[in-house]
Amino acid sequence: MLTIEITVNGTYQQIQTAPNRSLLDLLRDDLGLTGVKDACGQEGECGACTVLLDGKLVNSCLVLAAQADGREVTTIEGLQQLERLHPIQQAFVEAGAVQCGYCTPGAILSAYDLLMHTPHPSDEQIREALSGNLCRCTGYTKMVAAVHHAEKELSHAS
Amino acid sequence: MPPETITIGKSEARKDGWTKASGQALYVGDIPIKHVCIGAVLRSPHHHARILAIDPSPAQMIPGVVAVITAKDIPGEKIHGPLVQDQPVLAMDIVRHMGEPIALVVTEDKTAAEKALAAIQVEYEPLPAVFDAEKALQPGAPQVHPGGNLLCEYDVSDGDLQEGFSQAEVILEETFQVPRISPAYLEAESSLAYFDEDGTLTVVVSSQKPFDDRHHIAMTCGLQDEQVRVKSAVVGGAFGGKEDSELHILAGLAAWITKRPVRFLNNRWESFLAHPKRHPATLHYKLGAKADGTLIALEALVHMDTGAYASYGPAVGGLLTEMVQGAYHIPNLRVLTRVVYTNSPYSGAMRGFGSPQAHFATESMLDILASRLAMDPLELRRKNILQPEDHFFTRVQVGDTARSLPLILAHADQARQRLRQLPAAPGKQSGVGFALSLQSMGLGHRVPDDSTNRLEWSPEGRLIVYLGSPELGQGMQTAVEQIAAETLGIPYQIVDTIDVDSRISPNGGVTCASRMTYLLGNSVILAAHKLTEETLNYAARTLNLPRAKLEYRLGQVILPDGRQMPVSEFCGRAAEDGIVLGASATFSFPYPAERTPEHLPIGMPHMMHAFGANVVRVEVDPELGTVEVKDMVAIHDVGRVINRAGVEGQVEGGAVMAMGYALYEDVCLKENQRWVDSFTEYLIPTARDIPENIEVILLELPELSGPFGVKGIAEMGLVPVAPAIANAVFEAVGVRARELPITPEKIALSLVEG
Amino acid sequence: MQEFDFVVPKTLAEACQMLSDGYGRPVAGCTDVLPQMRHGKLKTERLVDLSRIKSLAYIEHSNGRISIGALTTYEQMVTDRQLHDYAPVLAQAAATVGCRQTRNRGTLGGNLGNASPAGDTLPPLLILNAQVVLAGSSGERRMAVSDLLLAPGKTALLPDEIITSVGFEALPRGMRSLFLKLGNRQGMAVSVASVALALQLDGGGPVQDVRIALGAVAPTAIRCPEAEKFLIGQQIDPITAGAAGRLAAQACAPIDDVRASAAYRRHAIQVLVKRGLLSLSNDGDSHADN
Known part of the structure; x- marks a missing residue:
C-alpha cells in the first residue's frame, strides 16, 4: 500500500491505496465521488471519468491513483457551489443536453475546460472539445447548443 | 395553431437534470450501501463447448471469497427467457456463446473477485460453432439447441405473388446485409441486491422492466413474486438492451444464497458479449x-x-x-x-x-x-x-x-x-x-399492452406521479408530468415523480416500443379525471355541500358562489384526516376486435x-x-x-x-x-x-x-x-x-x- | 488489473537503477500501458513512474536543432510555437492523437517506447531524421528513431534504458511538411494509415529533397526510400505523385485486421502520398485532416 496526499475539490486528504488502482477507483470507491463514471471499462475510450488534474483535463481511469500524489483534482462535484449549479451545468439542463446523464459530468468538464481556454468557441471547436466524451443519447447537437448557451452566460458574468 | 396550453409543447427542463448535471444522480453503481459485496461472473471463453466439470473449490479457499455459486446451487428455476424458456441462469452442461455465465463469485473486494474468477476450474470440450443464420440451417450444421436451429418462422402474405410478378415489367433481385449492433448505452448493465429493513430481498435494477425482472428473480430463487422487491435506479440509457433480466437474476440469486448485499456491474466487454444486440x-x-x-x-x-x-x-x-x-x-x-x-x-x-x-x-x-x-x-x-x-x-x-x-x-x-x-x-x-x-x-395484438399509473395530491398540494415504468433517460417522465399538469391545470413545477418501487408503484409495464408517452399519458389522463372526482367528493364532504355544486378548474375547487379554494387546502385537511387523495388508472393499447x-x-x-x-x-x-x-x-x-x-x-x-x-x-x-x-x-x-x-x-x-x-x-x-x-x-x-x-x-x- | 510495485524515481539515475534488474517498465502518461495491462496483454512486476522527473518535459530550440524531452505531452507539442515553425508536421500529428484528455497525458517518449505501428508521432519523427537519447545505467547513447523501432511493441531499448529526449534538425527553410491521417471515424481516431511528408522544391520546380514516412501499414512506421529517390529531380504533378504513391504502397507491409484490410491500407497509402505531395507542391497549405 502507498500513502498519497491529494487535494480533491479543494479538500486536502491523505489516503492509502494499492498501486494497481486508478484515480477513478480512488475517487469513486474511497471518496464516494460517484459523479465520476466508468463506461468503457477503464480503457480511456469514453471520457465518462473525465476530471481536472492540476487544472488539466484527463481521463481518471488512465491515471494511477499513486500518480495523483501531491496533485489537485477537480471532479464534477467540485464545479458547483453549494446548491447553485455552475452556468455550464445549468446550460446543459436547460438546453436539453442531458438525457440519461451518464456522460453528462464528463462532458460538462470538457466544456468547462474548453471555455476556460477558448471563451468564444466555434461549433467545430466545441465538437472537437467534446469528442473524447461518448454520448449515446443526445446525438451531441444539444450539447453543442448548451456550450454556446453557457458561453453567453459566462461572458455576461465576467 | 394548437390551443393555448399551460405546459404542453414547451421545452420544460427535466426534473432530474439537476442531479445528473451535478453528478449527484444515483445509478446502480453509485448507491452507497454498507459492506456491499462484489459480485462477478465467470463467463465462457468458448463459443460452444460441453462443460465436463466445474470445480469451485480452489476459488472458495481464497481470502475474501464469500461464495462461489454454480447452477446446482440454484434453489428455483434454472432456465429463464422472456418469451422462450431456453436460457440457463448459469450454464449446466453446455455453453452456447462466448461470455455465457457459468459461475458467480461473491467477494469482499475487487481483488478477491479477480482471483476467484481465475481460480475456478472448468473443464470444457469445445464443440463446433456456427455464426451465420443461413449456414446454421444447412444440414450438418452444429446444433445450438436440441430442437434444431430454427427458432421460429413467419410467412405472411397478401395478394397473389405469382400474378403480381407476371404483371411486372421490371423485376429486381437484391440481397442486403445488416450487422449486429450493440445498444452501447454508456451505463453497462448493473444490479444491486440486498435485504431491506424488513428483511425482504430487494434488487435495485437498471432496467426497462423491473416488474418482469422481479418475476424472473423470484422464479430463480424459488420465491413468490411478492417476496421480492425491485426498485429502479437512475438508468444510464437502455435502447431496448435493458429488456433483459439476466444480471438482475444473478444479483438476486447471489444475495439470496449468501444473505449478503451484492452488487454486479458488468464491464464493457461483458455488455458486448452477454447482453442483447440488434439482430444481424x-x-x-x-x-x-x-x-x-x-x-x-x-x-x-x-x-x-x-x-x-x-x-x-x-x-x-x-x-x-x-x-x-x-x-x-x-x-x-x-x-x-x-x-x-x-x-x-x-x-x-x-x-x-x-x-x-x-x-x-x-x-x-x-x-x-x-x-x-x-x-x-x-x-x-x-x-x-x-x-x-x-x-x-x-x-x-x-x-x-x-x-x-x-x-x-x-x-x-x-x-x-x-x-x-x-x-x-x-x-x-x-x-x-x-x-x-x-x-x-x-x-x-394479443400481447398484454397496458399500463397502470397513480396520481396523488401530497399534503402540500403538490401532485405526485407514481410511475409504473422506469424512465431510461429519454424524457418520458417529463412528458408524463407535463400531461398530468396540463390535464389538471396546474404548473409543471409542482408535479413530482416517484421512481418505480414494486412495493409502492403500480405496474406500468415495460418501457419500450415507442408507446410510453401514448400509454402512460392516457393512463395519467384517466387517473387525473378520477383524481378530480375524488377531490371534489372530498371537498363536498368537507364543505358539506352537494358534490354537483362544485367544480374543479386549474387546481382550484370552485364553490357555488364562485369563490375558489385551492386544492392544497383540501390536501392538507385530508392528510390530517388520514385520507390520501389519489387515483390509479389503467390504459390498454387499443386492439379493437372489429379492426x-x-x-x-x-x-x-x-x-x-x-x-x-x-x-x-x-x-x-x-x-x-x-x-x-x-x-x-x-x-x-x-x-x-x-x-x-x-x-x-x-x-x-x-x-x-x-x-x-x-x-x-x-x-x-x-x-x-x-x-x-x-x-x-x-x-x-x-x-x-x-x-x-x-x-x-x-x-x-x-x-x-x-x-x-x-x-x-x-x-x-x-x-x-x-x-x-x-x-x-x-x-x-x-x-x-x-x-x-x-x-x-x-x-x-x-x-x-x- | 494485476498487482505490481509502483516506484517514483526523482532523478534519471534513480530511474535507471529501478529498471536495472529487468523487471520494471517505465511509464509516464499511462494512456497505452494501463489499457494493455487491464487486458493482460502486458505484464510487469514494477511500474517506474517517470512523470516526476521534471527535467524531461521541455521543447528547446537552439542553433537550428530541436530537442524535445521525452515527457513532453502531445498537447504541449500542439501548442508549442517553435514546433509549429520548425517541424509543423510533428505538431500536426500530435493534434490528431485521441482527444484532449489523452493528449494531456500521453507523451512523446511513451509514443516511441510503446512502438505501436499506428503511433502518430512516429512517421513525422522519421522524416525529421530524429534521434533518441537513451539513458541507462552504463551511460547515455543516441540512436536513430528508425533503429529504435523494431516491431509492434518492441524497441531496441535495453531493459534499464529510458528514452530521455528526441532531437532533430529543424526542417530547412523552404521545406514544407504535412501529416495526413486516415482513421475509421473523425473523433478519437486510431490511424488506419498515415503519411508524413516533407518536400523541398528547387525554386518551385523540380524536387530537391523529399522525405516520406508511413504509419500503420507495416510492423513499424517506415520511410520510403524508393519513392523518395524516384521523386528527386522530378516535377510534382498528378503523374509523378501517383507514381510515388504506388512506390510507397509497394513499400508497406500492412496487415488485415478489424480496422481495415491490408489491400485497403495499401490503397490508402497510395492516395495519401499522392495527395500530400500535390498539396505540398501547390501551396504548402498544410492541414492535418484529409
Whole structure:
C-alpha cells in the first residue's frame, strides 16, 4: 500500500491505496465521488471519468491513483457551489443536453475546460472539445447548443 | 395553431437534470450501501463447448471469497427467457456463446473477485460453432439447441405473388446485409441486491422492466413474486438492451444464497458479449414494378441471427416482417422471415425492433428501382405511398396517420433541393439521399399492452406521479408530468415523480416500443379525471355541500358562489384526516376486435403507426471512400409535441445512433475468433462525427386516441437514416451499398475495381 | 488489473537503477500501458513512474536543432510555437492523437517506447531524421528513431534504458511538411494509415529533397526510400505523385485486421502520398485532416 496526499475539490486528504488502482477507483470507491463514471471499462475510450488534474483535463481511469500524489483534482462535484449549479451545468439542463446523464459530468468538464481556454468557441471547436466524451443519447447537437448557451452566460458574468 | 396550453409543447427542463448535471444522480453503481459485496461472473471463453466439470473449490479457499455459486446451487428455476424458456441462469452442461455465465463469485473486494474468477476450474470440450443464420440451417450444421436451429418462422402474405410478378415489367433481385449492433448505452448493465429493513430481498435494477425482472428473480430463487422487491435506479440509457433480466437474476440469486448485499456491474466487454444486440440479418428481395414505377409485387426472404438464446428474437422477427412493406402500397407481398439460433452473442430488443433492418433493404431497393427506371426516387415514392384507406399486408387499415405522407414528401423534396445546392468541399463529392420510414407503436395484438399509473395530491398540494415504468433517460417522465399538469391545470413545477418501487408503484409495464408517452399519458389522463372526482367528493364532504355544486378548474375547487379554494387546502385537511387523495388508472393499447385481423401470429399485427423521413447530404472522398454526413433534415409526424426539446433530442439522438449503424458499427468476429467487444474497436459516433447541421421538422397530425394527439417517437428517428445515407452515397459516387456498415474500404475498393 | 510495485524515481539515475534488474517498465502518461495491462496483454512486476522527473518535459530550440524531452505531452507539442515553425508536421500529428484528455497525458517518449505501428508521432519523427537519447545505467547513447523501432511493441531499448529526449534538425527553410491521417471515424481516431511528408522544391520546380514516412501499414512506421529517390529531380504533378504513391504502397507491409484490410491500407497509402505531395507542391497549405 502507498500513502498519497491529494487535494480533491479543494479538500486536502491523505489516503492509502494499492498501486494497481486508478484515480477513478480512488475517487469513486474511497471518496464516494460517484459523479465520476466508468463506461468503457477503464480503457480511456469514453471520457465518462473525465476530471481536472492540476487544472488539466484527463481521463481518471488512465491515471494511477499513486500518480495523483501531491496533485489537485477537480471532479464534477467540485464545479458547483453549494446548491447553485455552475452556468455550464445549468446550460446543459436547460438546453436539453442531458438525457440519461451518464456522460453528462464528463462532458460538462470538457466544456468547462474548453471555455476556460477558448471563451468564444466555434461549433467545430466545441465538437472537437467534446469528442473524447461518448454520448449515446443526445446525438451531441444539444450539447453543442448548451456550450454556446453557457458561453453567453459566462461572458455576461465576467 | 394548437390551443393555448399551460405546459404542453414547451421545452420544460427535466426534473432530474439537476442531479445528473451535478453528478449527484444515483445509478446502480453509485448507491452507497454498507459492506456491499462484489459480485462477478465467470463467463465462457468458448463459443460452444460441453462443460465436463466445474470445480469451485480452489476459488472458495481464497481470502475474501464469500461464495462461489454454480447452477446446482440454484434453489428455483434454472432456465429463464422472456418469451422462450431456453436460457440457463448459469450454464449446466453446455455453453452456447462466448461470455455465457457459468459461475458467480461473491467477494469482499475487487481483488478477491479477480482471483476467484481465475481460480475456478472448468473443464470444457469445445464443440463446433456456427455464426451465420443461413449456414446454421444447412444440414450438418452444429446444433445450438436440441430442437434444431430454427427458432421460429413467419410467412405472411397478401395478394397473389405469382400474378403480381407476371404483371411486372421490371423485376429486381437484391440481397442486403445488416450487422449486429450493440445498444452501447454508456451505463453497462448493473444490479444491486440486498435485504431491506424488513428483511425482504430487494434488487435495485437498471432496467426497462423491473416488474418482469422481479418475476424472473423470484422464479430463480424459488420465491413468490411478492417476496421480492425491485426498485429502479437512475438508468444510464437502455435502447431496448435493458429488456433483459439476466444480471438482475444473478444479483438476486447471489444475495439470496449468501444473505449478503451484492452488487454486479458488468464491464464493457461483458455488455458486448452477454447482453442483447440488434439482430444481424440477410434480406433477399425480389421486387416487381410497372414501367411507370407502380410497385406490384415484393417477395422477401429474411434470415435473422438471434444468437445463442431467443431473448426477444421471435417478437423482433415478427415486427421486422411487418416493416418490410414500409410506407408503400404493394398489392402482392410475401415476407418469409426465419429467426435462427447460432453461437453468436444473443440478439434481442433494440431501438427499432426489426424496423431498421427492414427499412435498409426496402428503402435501398426503392432507390435501386428508381435508378433502373431512370425515375426520381422521390417521385417513385410519391406514386406508391400508402393512402388512409389502404391496408397493410397484415390487413390492418392504414388510417389517418397516412395523411402525413404527402406532407413528409413535400418537406423532404424541399430539403433535398436545398441540400443539393450546397457545394462539396474540394476533392469531395456531394450526394443527397433520403428515405421514408414507418414505425409501429405498441407491442402488437394479443400481447398484454397496458399500463397502470397513480396520481396523488401530497399534503402540500403538490401532485405526485407514481410511475409504473422506469424512465431510461429519454424524457418520458417529463412528458408524463407535463400531461398530468396540463390535464389538471396546474404548473409543471409542482408535479413530482416517484421512481418505480414494486412495493409502492403500480405496474406500468415495460418501457419500450415507442408507446410510453401514448400509454402512460392516457393512463395519467384517466387517473387525473378520477383524481378530480375524488377531490371534489372530498371537498363536498368537507364543505358539506352537494358534490354537483362544485367544480374543479386549474387546481382550484370552485364553490357555488364562485369563490375558489385551492386544492392544497383540501390536501392538507385530508392528510390530517388520514385520507390520501389519489387515483390509479389503467390504459390498454387499443386492439379493437372489429379492426384487428385474427389470422396472424401473436404480436401481430401492430395497429398504430407513424411515418417519417430523413434527408441527408454526404460528402464522399472518391479515392479514400470516407463518408461524412454533412447535413441532415429529419421529418417526423409525432402527433403532438409534448416537450419540444425532448422530442428533438429523441430524433437527433436516434439519427446519430443510426449514423453509427450506417457507417461504423459491427459486433463481428475478428481474425482471432474473438468478438469485437470494446469501444476501442466498436466505434460509435463522437461529437466530431455528427452532421454540421441537423434540422428537425416535427409534423403534428394528431392520433385521436393519443393523449393530446401524441404518437410514438422513440424509435423512428433512427429508422430511415441508414438507407438515406446509402442512397446519398450512391448519388455522390455511384456505389450502391448493400451491406452495412458502409466502410471507406467497401466504397474505395469498389470504385477502384470499377 | 494485476498487482505490481509502483516506484517514483526523482532523478534519471534513480530511474535507471529501478529498471536495472529487468523487471520494471517505465511509464509516464499511462494512456497505452494501463489499457494493455487491464487486458493482460502486458505484464510487469514494477511500474517506474517517470512523470516526476521534471527535467524531461521541455521543447528547446537552439542553433537550428530541436530537442524535445521525452515527457513532453502531445498537447504541449500542439501548442508549442517553435514546433509549429520548425517541424509543423510533428505538431500536426500530435493534434490528431485521441482527444484532449489523452493528449494531456500521453507523451512523446511513451509514443516511441510503446512502438505501436499506428503511433502518430512516429512517421513525422522519421522524416525529421530524429534521434533518441537513451539513458541507462552504463551511460547515455543516441540512436536513430528508425533503429529504435523494431516491431509492434518492441524497441531496441535495453531493459534499464529510458528514452530521455528526441532531437532533430529543424526542417530547412523552404521545406514544407504535412501529416495526413486516415482513421475509421473523425473523433478519437486510431490511424488506419498515415503519411508524413516533407518536400523541398528547387525554386518551385523540380524536387530537391523529399522525405516520406508511413504509419500503420507495416510492423513499424517506415520511410520510403524508393519513392523518395524516384521523386528527386522530378516535377510534382498528378503523374509523378501517383507514381510515388504506388512506390510507397509497394513499400508497406500492412496487415488485415478489424480496422481495415491490408489491400485497403495499401490503397490508402497510395492516395495519401499522392495527395500530400500535390498539396505540398501547390501551396504548402498544410492541414492535418484529409
